[in-house]
Amino acid sequence: MASSSSKLPDKEERKGLLSNTEDAFNPADDDWKADPEFDDDDGSESQSGSSESESRKRIVFAAVALILLILTGVTARTFLLSSRRNHPPDGTHPNLLFNGAGLRSNGTHDFKRTVLIVSIDGLRADYLDRGLTPHLLDISKQGLRAKSMIPIFPTLTFPNHWALMTGLYAESHGMVGNNFWDPATKTEFHYNRISSAWEPSWWLGEPMWETAGKAGMITANLMWVGPPKTTSGASPTYFVPWKDKVPMKEKLDQLVSWIDLPLETRPQLLMAYEPSLDQAGHRAGPMSTLVNKTLGEVDLFAKNLHKALVARNLTEIVDVVFVSDHGMTDTSHPEPIYMDDILGEAGYASIEHEDGWPSMGLRFAPSANVTHYLELLRAASAKDDGKKFEVFVTKEEMPERWHFANNERIAPVYVVPKIGYMLTTRKEGDVGMSKGNHGYDNSAPSMHAMFVAHGPFSSVVKDLHQRRLAAFPPSIMERIAGRSRGHKNKGWHSTSDDVYVMDPFQNVEIYSLVMRLLGVEKVASTNGTAAFWDQYF
Numbered sequence: 001m002a003s004s005s006s007k008l009p010d011k012e013e014r015k016g017l018l019s020n021t022e023d024a025f026n027p028a029d030d031d032w033k034a035d036p037e038f039d040d041d042d043g044s045e046s047q048s049g050s051s052e053s054e055s056r057k058r059i060v061f062a063a064v065a066l067i068l069l070i071l072t073g074v075t076a077r078t079f080l081l082s083s084r085r086n087h088p089p090d091g092t093h094p095n096l097l098f099n100g101a102g103l104r105s106n107g108t109h110d111f112k113r114t115v116l117i118v119s120i121d122g123l124r125a126d127y128l129d130r131g132l133t134p135h136l137l138d139i140s141k142q143g144l145r146a147k148s149m150i151p152i153f154p155t156l157t158f159p160n161h162w163a164l165m166t167g168l169y170a171e172s173h174g175m176v177g178n179n180f181w182d183p184a185t186k187t188e189f190h191y192n193r194i195s196s197a198w199e200p201s202w203w204l205g206e207p208m209w210e211t212a213g214k215a216g217m218i219t220a221n222l223m224w225v226g227p228p229k230t231t232s233g234a235s236p237t238y239f240v241p242w243k244d245k246v247p248m249k250e251k252l253d254q255l256v257s258w259i260d261l262p263l264e265t266r267p268q269l270l271m272a273y274e275p276s277l278d279q280a281g282h283r284a285g286p287m288s289t290l291v292n293k294t295l296g297e298v299d300l301f302a303k304n305l306h307k308a309l310v311a312r313n314l315t316e317i318v319d320v321v322f323v324s325d326h327g328m329t330d331t332s333h334p335e336p337i338y339m340d341d342i343l344g345e346a347g348y349a350s351i352e353h354e355d356g357w358p359s360m361g362l363r364f365a366p367s368a369n370v371t372h373y374l375e376l377l378r379a380a381s382a383k384d385d386g387k388k389f390e391v392f393v394t395k396e397e398m399p400e401r402w403h404f405a406n407n408e409r410i411a412p413v414y415v416v417p418k419i420g421y422m423l424t425t426r427k428e429g430d431v432g433m434s435k436g437n438h439g440y441d442n443s444a445p446s447m448h449a450m451f452v453a454h455g456p457f458s459s460v461v462k463d464l465h466q467r468r469l470a471a472f473p474p475s476i477m478e479r480i481a482g483r484s485r486g487h488k489n490k491g492w493h494s495t496s497d498d499v500y501v502m503d504p505f506q507n508v509e510i511y512s513l514v515m516r517l518l519g520v521e522k523v524a525s526t527n528g529t530a531a532f533w534d535q536y537f
């Protein structure tokens with residue numbers, strides 16, 4: 001794919017700076033030839049009438065003077081240009097000033113700063129290292145990517161898509177599983193039933209499209225997981241509801257047709273969702289040819305989307321952020337853990353609600369001896385030192401890093417299997433177990449998601465990083481060790497060969513990123529780290 005970033009104004013100017021510098025050293029340059037000192041030098045010594053040693057002294061003197069002159073000139077010039085290059089005196093990159101209602105022309109039309117966030121469900125971070133996604137990698141080389149993006153726990157589709165939209169952990173945004181019981185309303189949430197999936201009261205927090213809408217922006221949602229309306233009555237301006245098996249070409253056409261709308265009706269924030277890779281991962285497992293084939297299709301979708309933006313000269317107007325919600329692990333030969341064996345027939349029968357597959361959030365009947373059943377579960381877990389599964393009393397023992405305790409929708413007892421193990425019963429066996437699954441501990445690398453971004457945002461990030469490096473170049477020792485301060489301190493996993501790979505970061509930071517790109521100031525509070533993006537731009 002042709003590099004569009006070479007068209008960026010700051011890159012052009014950087015290129016210009018280099019070529020001008022080279023010209024200054026070019027002996028063929030007219031200015032060089034016009035220098036009288038060198039006319040003398042160029043002219044024959046015999047004609048000057050000076051002695052040979054005097055002549056040599058003059059030449060040496062002239063050469064030293066010239067070198068000093070050039071060095072001074074180049075230094076001054078570099079200094080001037082680096083401070084002047086596309087930056088106002090305070091050093092702000094022009095793309096940082098382009099947001100809100102501000103306009104930028106693509107050559108034919110005016111555009112507002114636009115963000116397009118695309119979720120490729122189940123794209124495990126290391127899928128990008130398989131050599132099957134050349135276009136996504138090419139886009140990431142022109143922009144940047146993260147080593148991985150860390151999903152929230154549980155690493156399931158609905159909790160994570162809502163975390164991406166709201167910047168909140170599950171305990172805060174209320175989407176605590178793909179299926180779960182709510183004791184307050186005595187109803188069950190089912191991800192695949194419109195009656196619950198579209199009911200606003202399940203979805204807490206403020207999605208980015210609501211915040212953008214409050215700021216007067218037009219938004220468009222193409223099947224992103226979530227309700228068409230929040231409890232406050234807000235809706236995306238355009239909404240295409242979830243439908244399975246919609247070809248990616250159709251989705252691309254929809255996105256492009258939104259981008260081609262006139263300024264007055266064109267969305268500034270677009271969200272899109274693609275589930276086929278997750279479906280392939282479940283059906284055939286993460287190492288399957290089906291996943292690899294689907295990965296290729298997803299890559300082609302990314303290429304065509306990027307191509308459409310390049311064709312419209314929009315790469316310095318539209319930020320495209322490709323993300324996924326979680327990874328995928330092989331579950332083709334799981335070791336079963338029989339809950340009815342552990343709890344006994346009566347114990348298992350006393351469970352009223354089972355939430356959050358592949359974990360089990362347990363709500364026992366009020367008459368059940370929960371203390372006893374907890375003892376049984378703990379004893380079974382301890383038999384293998386908790387290597388197969390762990391048991392938590394939610395309010396007291398849930399690992400803090402999961403931020404998965406402080407909500408009544410989270411069942412009071414949670415049984416969480418380790419990767420490679422499956423909670424089931426003698427009756428159910430492994431029926432319905434797919435060859436790939438997710439939902440496990442979010443610290444497992446196979447659960448990690450992807451982040452690739454390209455647009456005005458990545459130009460700023462790269463420019464700032466380069467300027468920081470220029471101001472504080474890595475020491476010789478750091479270079480020998482293959483490290484730079486940029487890598488160590490500024491959130492970079494690697495920035496070698498112009499490939500920008502960010503350190504892994506949590507997906508609850510995405511809401512703030514998008515709000516920052518759009519220039520929305522009045523934002524909802526999130527579980528993201530304050531000023532997280534300051535290290536990048």
Ligand SMILES: [Zn+2]
Nearest residue numbers: 121122157325
């Ligand atoms: Zn998913």
